[in-house]
Amino acid sequence: VSNGPHEPRKPARDDAPLPEPPWSSRRPKPPARPPLSRDAIVDAAMGVLDTHGPDALSMRRVAEALGTGPASLYAHVSGKDELLELMIDRLAAGLQVPDPDPARWQEQVKECIRAVYHAFLAHPGLAAANMGKIPTGPGAIRTIDRLLAIFRAGNLPNLVIAYAVDVLMLYATAYAYEQGVYAERMSAEEGERYLQQIGEYFAALPADRFPNVAALSQELMAGGEGDERFEFGLEMLVAGIASQAR
Amino acid sequence: VSNGPHEPRKPARDDAPLPEPPWSSRRPKPPARPPLSRDAIVDAAMGVLDTHGPDALSMRRVAEALGTGPASLYAHVSGKDELLELMIDRLAAGLQVPDPDPARWQEQVKECIRAVYHAFLAHPGLAAANMGKIPTGPGAIRTIDRLLAIFRAGNLPNLVIAYAVDVLMLYATAYAYEQGVYAERMSAEEGERYLQQIGEYFAALPADRFPNVAALSQELMAGGEGDERFEFGLEMLVAGIASQAR
DNA sequence: ACCTGAACACCGTTCAAGT
DNA sequence: ACCTGAACACCGTTCAAGT
Numbered sequence: 001v002s003n004g005p006h007e008p009r010k011p012a013r014d015d016a017p018l019p020e021p022p023w024s025s026r027r028p029k030p031p032a033r034p035p036l037s038r039d040a041i042v043d044a045a046m047g048v049l050d051t052h053g054p055d056a057l058s059m060r061r062v063a064e065a066l067g068t069g070p071a072s073l074y075a076h077v078s079g080k081d082e083l084l085e086l087m088i089d090r091l092a093a094g095l096q097v098p099d100p101d102p103a104r105w106q107e108q109v110k111e112c113i114r115a116v117y118h119a120f121l122a123h124p125g126l127a128a129a130n131m132g133k134i135p136t137g138p139g140a141i142r143t144i145d146r147l148l149a150i151f152r153a154g155n156l157p158n159l160v161i162a163y164a165v166d167v168l169m170l171y172a173t174a175y176a177y178e179q180g181v182y183a184e185r186m187s188a189e190e191g192e193r194y195l196q197q198i199g200e201y202f203a204a205l206p207a208d209r210f211p212n213v214a215a216l217s218q219e220l221m222a223g224g225e226g227d228e229r230f231e232f233g234l235e236m237l238v239a240g241i242a243s244q245a246r
Numbered sequence: 247v248s249n250g251p252h253e254p255r256k257p258a259r260d261d262a263p264l265p266e267p268p269w270s271s272r273r274p275k276p277p278a279r280p281p282l283s284r285d286a287i288v289d290a291a292m293g294v295l296d297t298h299g300p301d302a303l304s305m306r307r308v309a310e311a312l313g314t315g316p317a318s319l320y321a322h323v324s325g326k327d328e329l330l331e332l333m334i335d336r337l338a339a340g341l342q343v344p345d346p347d348p349a350r351w352q353e354q355v356k357e358c359i360r361a362v363y364h365a366f367l368a369h370p371g372l373a374a375a376n377m378g379k380i381p382t383g384p385g386a387i388r389t390i391d392r393l394l395a396i397f398r399a400g401n402l403p404n405l406v407i408a409y410a411v412d413v414l415m416l417y418a419t420a421y422a423y424e425q426g427v428y429a430e431r432m433s434a435e436e437g438e439r440y441l442q443q444i445g446e447y448f449a450a451l452p453a454d455r456f457p458n459v460a461a462l463s464q465e466l467m468a469g470g471e472g473d474e475r476f477e478f479g480l481e482m483l484v485a486g487i488a489s490q491a492r
Numbered sequence: 493a494c495c496t497g498a499a500c501a502c503c504g505t506t507c508a509a510g511t
Numbered sequence: 512a513c514c515t516g517a518a519c520a521c522c523g524t525t526c527a528a529g530t
Contacts, residue, residue, distance in 0.1 A: 036513080059504060070504080072514055080504065128374065131420065132427025134444050141456055148458035160478075162465035167479035174377065174420030181378025198380050210387055212394035219408035232406075233413035239489065240482030282494080305523060316523075318495055326523065 036066065038076050042086045046123070049087070053184065054125025059083075084129040085137065091119050091126060093139025097146035100153040106238050108150045109168070113234055114227075116172040124180030130173045155245050164241045171237060175230050195224050282312065284322050288332045292369070295333070299430065300371025305329075330375040331383065337365050337372060339385025343392035346399040352484050354396045355414070359480055360473075362418040370426030376419045401491050410487045417483060421476050441470050 034040060044065040049057045059080055063070040077083045095115050098108055120127040135144065144165065151161040186194060202217035213220070223229050280286060290311040295303045305326055309316040323329045341361050344354055366373040381390065390411065397407040432440060448463035459466070469475050 058502085060502085069515060069517095071506080071516080074505075075513055132424045132431075136444065136447065141451065141459060145456040145459045148462060152458060158462055158465045159468060162462055162468065163475055163478040164482075165466075166475060167482065170420055170424060170479075171417070174416055174423075177420075178378045178416060198382065201382065205387065210391040212398060213387060213391045216394060216404055216408055219404045220411075222405060222408065229409055229412060232409040233416075233483070236410075236413065236486030237479070237482050240486045243485065304521085306521085315496060315498095317497080317525080320524075321494055 036068070036072060036076055038086065040066065041073055041076055041083065042090055045083055045087055046090070049123055049125055054180070055184075057125055081129075084126065085133070087123075088126050088130050088135070089137030089139040091123060091139070092135065092137065092143045095119060095143050097143055097150070100150045102153040105150050105154040106242055109147070109154075109241075110234055110238055112147055112150070113168050113172045116169065117176050117230060120173060120176035121179055124176075124184060127173050127177035127180055131170070131177070154242070156241070157244065157246060160241065160244045164237075168234075168237060168241075171233060175233070191224075195221055282314070282318060282322055284332065286312065287319055287322055287329065288336055291329055291333055292336070295369055295371055300426070301430075303371055327375075330372065331379070333369075334372050334376050334381070335383030335385040337369060337385070338381065338383065338389045341365060341389050343389055343396070345392075346396045348399040351396050351400040352488055355393070355400075355487075356480055356484055358393055358396065359414050359418045362415065363422050363476060366419055366422035367425055370422075370430060373419050373423035373426055377416070377423070400488070402487070403490065403492060406487065406490045410483075414480075414483060414487075417479060421479070437470075441467055 041062065045057065045062045048061050048065055052061070059070045059073055062083070063073055066072075073083075077086070095112070097112055097115075101108060120130070135141065147165060148161060151164060154161075156164070182191065199217055199221040202213050202220060205214050205217075207214040223232075287308065291303065291308045294307050294311055298307070305316045305319055308329070309319055312318075319329075323332070341358070343358055343361075347354060366376070381387070393411055394407060397410060400407075402410070428437065445463055445467040448459050448466060451460050451463075453460040469478075
């Protein structure tokens with residue numbers, strides 16, 4: 001089995017493999033499929049994730065998308081963990097972080113954390129893998145360095161800056177993970193209905209045993225549509241951090 | 247196959263099955279193993295998690311601990327997701343939340359969030375399962391209700407209370423997840439060495455490309471031992487929330 | 493009603509063998 | 512050096528069959 005029938009979905013392109021002319025029978029089996037590489041594997045993994053969802057992101061599916069077997073990936077990547085790290089680093093490398101403007105540093109920080117949040121939201125499955133690991137890839141380092149520059153324009157103690165970057169990154173990642181789990185299980189309409197059901201359940205709880213949940217059932221369910229809840233936590237954190245300026 | 251040879255590890259106890267006396271041949275095969283139940287399954291799952299770690303927490307291992315096959319669990323539990331929810335609810339039910347003391351509400355909130363954090367830290371694997379789900383079990387509802395009581399003593403708008411509980415719970419859960427992933431992969435000594443290596447890597451980065459990471463390499467690695475970083479974020483959040491009092 | 497053995501459709505990773 | 516088929520040791524879940 002060479003290749004060919006493995007990827008019939010994509011439309012023909014200029015670099016599509018031509019039929020082998022019988023007279024130039026020098027190389028009987030040229031590997032028309034591009035050779036494997038770390039980048040090609042990350043490309044394929046991103047494609048699998050975006051089109052089939054986080055549950056489909058397996059070494060086997062990625063290999064299948066490349067027209068090979070799962071064992072072939074291990075020549076370029078030490079395992080699934082490293083592949084996820086490479087995917088996260090590609091995500092980080094794509095983030096745009098502005099040059100620091102001292103007068104607007106708080107707003108700039110919020111913009112960056114929103115960008116991190118939305119990036120992980122766009123590729124569910126990466127947020128979970130980003131937790132518990134200290135980023136060391138070039139893309140992540142670049143992003144963190146530029147984010148640190150903004151914080152340094154805010155006249156904060158260095159230790160506060162370091163902790164602040166950490167906690168804000170965790171916040172964005174964790175929130176994206178949560179939203180991803182939530183979105184993965186149901187469509188927007190189902191989510192609406194689910195939230196309403198939970199709200200009714202809370203409101204119907206025996207008020208003598210759970211008086212506060214019953215009293216606040218409305219508010220506990222509010223703001224589920226947009227980014228209001230995310231913005232609330234972001235606001236609280238940045239305000240608290242800003243209060244540490246010297 | 248009845249039971250008996252499936253659990254040869256534990257020492258003999260008073261309720262160990264005695265050899266069948268041949269003269270009382272009424273019931274040839276009394277089910278000496280206690281019948282399955284939701285509680286028994288949750289017990290066994292907690293045992294598997296605590297003694298063998300989160301990676302070992304599979305339906306098959308839980309069934310094995312109960313001396314049966316995995317299919318038997320599905321008569322009492324709809325699947326692994328529900329089992330995890332039941333485990334989380336047991337965790338929540340064990341949390342102690344004090345009666346509200348209006349003068350100390352901020353400190354009381356911090357105590358509660360610390361308790362949530364430490365509870366998830368003690369049972370790694372549950373934190374990840376707690377994200378993206380709205381808790382509805384009796385244990386979780388009870389805990390949330392008592393936590394809401396403390397917030398209501400703080401004279402905050404109802405919407406702020408609702409968002410605050412949410413964001414603080416997410417913070418505690420996410421931080422515990424992160425710490426759990428970190429602790430799972432290495433011992434305390436290995437963690438120490440790992441952090442030091444990362445610190446050296448950061449300090450050795452080309453200062454012209456990553457000036458801020460290089461300059462702050464010390465601070466970026468600080469406070470990894472204790473709960474300083476967790477406390478920092480908790481402080482920022484509670485301070486920000488308290489500033490919303492009317 | 494509760495339990496079970498066996499199977500289904502997957503995983504990540506390893507390894508000897510090929511080129 | 513790079514790639515591969517086949518296998519290993521697992522998963523969660525289903526289902527017909529038993530009692």
